[in-house]
Amino acid sequence: MTAQFDFILIDDSAFDLFIYEKLIIKSGIGNSVRPFNSAQDALEYLASEGENLPEIVILLDLQMPGMNGFEFIEQFDLLPEHIKEKIRIYMLSSTIDTRDIDKAKASASIIDLLSKPLEIGVLKTILIN
Amino acid sequence: MTEKQIRILYIDDEEHNLQSFKASFRKQYNITTTTSVVEAETFMEQKDFHIILADQKMPGMTGTQFFEKIRVRFPEPIRILITGHTDISAAIDAINKGEVFRFIDKPWDYTYVENAITHAFEIFSTRAELKQRNLDLEKAYEELDKFVYSASHDLRAPLMSVLGIVNLALMEENVESQNEYLDLIKQSVKKLDTFIINIIDYYKNARGVATITPINFEELVNDVTEAIKYLPEFENIEMTTDIKQTGVFESDMMKLRIIFNNLITNAVKFQDTKKEKSFIKLTILATPAHTSITFEDNGLGIKKDDLEKIFKMFYRAGATNSGSGIGLYIVHEAINKLEGEIKVTSTLGEGSIFEINIPSVNK
Numbered sequence: 376m377t378a379q380f381d382f383i384l385i386d387d388s389a390f391d392l393f394i395y396e397k398l399i400i401k402s403g404i405g406n407s408v409r410p411f412n413s414a415q416d417a418l419e420y421l422a423s424e425g426e427n428l429p430e431i432v433i434l435l436d437l438q439m440p441g442m443n444g445f446e447f448i449e450q451f452d453l454l455p456e457h458i459k460e461k462i463r464i465y466m467l468s469s470t471i472d473t474r475d476i477d478k479a480k481a482s483a484s485i486i487d488l489l490s491k492p493l494e495i496g497v498l499k500t501i502l503i504n
Numbered sequence: 505m506t507e508k509q510i511r512i513l514y515i516d517d518e519e520h521n522l523q524s525f526k527a528s529f530r531k532q533y534n535i536t537t538t539t540s541v542v543e544a545e546t547f548m549e550q551k552d553f554h555i556i557l558a559d560q561k562m563p564g565m566t567g568t569q570f571f572e573k574i575r576v577r578f579p580e581p582i583r584i585l586i587t588g589h590t591d592i593s594a595a596i597d598a599i600n601k602g603e604v605f606r607f608i609d610k611p612w613d614y615t616y617v618e619n620a621i622t623h624a625f626e627i628f629s630t631r632a633e634l635k636q637r638n639l640d641l642e643k644a645y646e647e648l649d650k651f652v653y654s655a656s657h658d659l660r661a662p663l664m665s666v667l668g669i670v671n672l673a674l675m676e677e678n679v680e681s682q683n684e685y686l687d688l689i690k691q692s693v694k695k696l697d698t699f700i701i702n703i704i705d706y707y708k709n710a711r712g713v714a715t716i717t718p719i720n721f722e723e724l725v726n727d728v729t730e731a732i733k734y735l736p737e738f739e740n741i742e743m744t745t746d747i748k749q750t751g752v753f754e755s756d757m758m759k760l761r762i763i764f765n766n767l768i769t770n771a772v773k774f775q776d777t778k779k780e781k782s783f784i785k786l787t788i789l790a791t792p793a794h795t796s797i798t799f800e801d802n803g804l805g806i807k808k809d810d811l812e813k814i815f816k817m818f819y820r821a822g823a824t825n826s827g828s829g830i831g832l833y834i835v836h837e838a839i840n841k842l843e844g845e846i847k848v849t850s851t852l853g854e855g856s857i858f859e860i861n862i863p864s865v866n867k
Binding site: 494 | 656672820
């Protein structure tokens, strides 16, 4: 039996939220999926849940109106340690801009940059290892 | 620029030289004079001069020394040295240290001075123009960079969505549910197509040659509505138009079409489904000299913070159902090109009013 994870999806595209939520559930890798179409809302959720949060995997889009992916990371870094240690962030983006890619790689809080479309096999391998 | 606007500063310790210069040229140029190099610097701090004339032989400081001193702080004005006796080493210094443009021999000759000033001003204007061009280019490069960055995202994102849907559809054993996925693909493809059409509009607006024709607003509005009434959301909105047109108003049809298309589509797209009845009211008042257009809707409205940013390139307000952030930017550019104005007032949850004023091209 494959391990299951609790996911938070952050993406301004309603399409992509829908697609990836379904994909995660169908593939059996997800225990729960909580979609956010705004990074600000997701951040508020993390801060308010605090202690009650389970271990979470976040798939974070990059280009979003309002707060973008990198701005989310900046704010995330300010959260208390006991929240951050429960969270693993992967950036999920269609970007091919080298500046974005370098920035994502350089960030200590972003474990990896995954490219859209999300290949569920790739995600499984990454999460289980 | 007319000659009278050529601003000249003339420094000479002999008052009567200043007087005779003024007497000869005050009708032609904007002249400031002083006998003191200290006062000259004060004048330069207060006013931008195009040309500076200085006498070489002054007590305390030579013209060359003065030029050498001010050259770094005031690099723009063109420097002309007036000198009674030209000795070669003074001339070398004037050129190398003072970087003067011309020498004028004393006693000076009217035509010679006029000639020197005309040429100096030409150089000044060319340099200023070059500087402006460079600034424009820098801005254009910056915009291009931003454009490529955002456009590549907006072109790829819908495609990646389609691939994601295909991945999902392939996992589905139930063939019946494929239609749902096909519908999603269709929406994503349409989004991409809209973006491409916007990009083409942007290009036409920015680079295309304007064709000026008499505008029939009734026809224009009908044409635009005809094209967007197939949007699924269009059914739910009631559009009323009040068009009063007297005489012939001439303008660029293409740009007006871009403006109408984007603003009506936005009102349709951002309608507030919680309201019982959605409406868009379009009011046009056209005279031969001027047209005012008002789009009023009771849609979602725009946040106060977003109001000043919505016309920026690729600025997307709000997360739900948002576009690529190029529509209103193109509208703004088109109105600018028509030398018109756009004003927006909006209350979140209540609706938005866009007011546009455009002069006739042949006003």
